[in-house]
Amino acid sequence: MTETKGIRILIADDFKVLRDVIRLYLERAGDMEVLDESPDLYDALERTRILQPDVIIMNDYLPPIDSAHASELFRKMGITAAILVISMQAEADLIHRSFRSGINGFMHKDEIDGWLVEAVRKVYQGERYMSPKARDAYSSIQE
């Protein structure tokens, strides 16, 4: 038997219904624990400081700033938790800026059912994760 330590997660998104749905997907994975939820940047910073999550699932806009600025701030404050950004747009510019600011993964929200659990495991293991839609959007500006 291998002992599995649950991946400890904070969900930071201003849309409560989606936070609830994400929680259901993570809890059924079996190796993850949702510590708490945050609706905005300052709340997320405070809860991260207190709870020390392994992974932060972050909306691409965390009121009042976008995920690129938010993750830059998290990193400047010495927060090392893996950051997985979820987005309704998967826009190349934001993906680029967010990775440059130190995020670990990016995915479109309509890929949550297929990829969220794998994405969380990947960023937790220190890997960089881009969902199929994020990769498509990103490769379009590389050409």
Added chain:
Amino acid sequence: MGTISVGASSSRFSLELQKGFPISMIRVALCEDHLEMRLALRLLLKLFKDIELVCEASNGQEAVDCVKRLHPDVLVMDIRMPELDGFAATRQITALSSPTRVILISGDIGKYVAQRAAAVGAQGFLPKDDVGKLLLSAIEAVHAGETFFVD
């Protein structure tokens, strides 16, 4: 726990061993104009193996068309929408004597909204903030012929 298929020609039907009586897939339609809310609802429904999403609409008129065309068991519909709102669409569906049962959802809450939902012919009402926790229960309840109102 678990399901098994019953009969060669009736794969839509499954027998839930835990409860000991046969149930079929519940065919559900969604109607919501807000794109991210519709996505959240779709993701939520995908979690339940006994639910089949048969159509998605973004206003009341599309929902009425969907009910006429596909006869879903349950329609989950927002109240505030452009074109035809959820109350008006429910009235039309009720007037059709359709077997489709309607659950209205809204960011607006309170006894008044739930009462008005019942008055136009809906079998259920849920505030949006309760959708994540209660939608499955609501769908199962109205599908079983009960009502499910939360105010």
